[in-house]
Amino acid sequence: MTRQWVLIAHRSGARVFEKQVKKGMALLQRFHNPGVRRPTMTGMKTASEDLQNQVHLFAKTIGKFIESGRSQGKFDRLVLVAEPKFLGMVRAALSPRTLATVNGTVDRDYTHLPDQLVFDRLKNSLVI
Numbered sequence: 001m002t003r004q005w006v007l008i009a010h011r012s013g014a015r016v017f018e019k020q021v022k023k024g025m026a027l028l029q030r031f032h033n034p035g036v037r038r039p040t041m042t043g044m045k046t047a048s049e050d051l052q053n054q055v056h057l058f059a060k061t062i063g064k065f066i067e068s069g070r071s072q073g074k075f076d077r078l079v080l081v082a083e084p085k086f087l088g089m090v091r092a093a094l095s096p097r098t099l100a101t102v103n104g105t106v107d108r109d110y111t112h113l114p115d116q117l118v119f120d121r122l123k124n125s126l127v128i
Contacts, residue, residue, distance in 0.1 A: 004103075005075040007066065008118055009082040009090060010111040011055045012036040014062050017115075018075070025119055029065060033058040056089060063093025072100045078102045079122065083109040 003110035004019040006026070014031040069075055078098070082090060091099065106125065108122040110118045 002077055003086055004073045004077040004079065005066070005069060006079040006112050007090070009062060009064065009084075009086060010109050011058060011082075012100070013064070013085050013111055014058075015115075016065065016069075016083075018023040025115065027115070029063075031058070031062060038089060055086070059086065059089035060093045067095060067098055070101060076101060079104040079106075079108050081108065081118070081122070083107065104116075 006017045006019065006025065008015045008017070009031075012033050015027060016029045016031075017025040020026050033054060035058070036051065051079050066078065070078075078101045080087060080090060080102060087105065087107050091102075094102075104122075105120065110121065111119075
């Protein structure tokens with residue numbers, strides 16, 4: 001039986017779902033990146049660099065969770081949904097073996113949408 005995970009991500013937050021045969025999608029994990037929204041009192045260049053560092057660390061955190069799931073055999077197919085720049089960061093945080101499980105990507109920010117609307121859009125695009 002094929003087990004599929006779906007990542008819906010943005011630099012400030014992410015959700016990981018598991019596609020279940022008769023139950024639809026079940027939320028496995030929710031991530032928040034509080035460093036993105038926190039104002040800084042440093043110079044503009046330093047603040048921008050701090051923000052980029054926070055975003056990269058957040059992508060790595062998500063990558064570690066996904067890597068752990070794959071190595072434990074919790075999924076064999078993965079769908080990645082994120083705005084283009086962050087999608088690239090998440091992909092960079094994944095090993096070649098995990099990237100081989102990716103059977104669909106959507107370069108859009110769907111994090112602001114309710115779960116069911118996201119799933120409907122993904123079904124319409126034949127990703128899930």
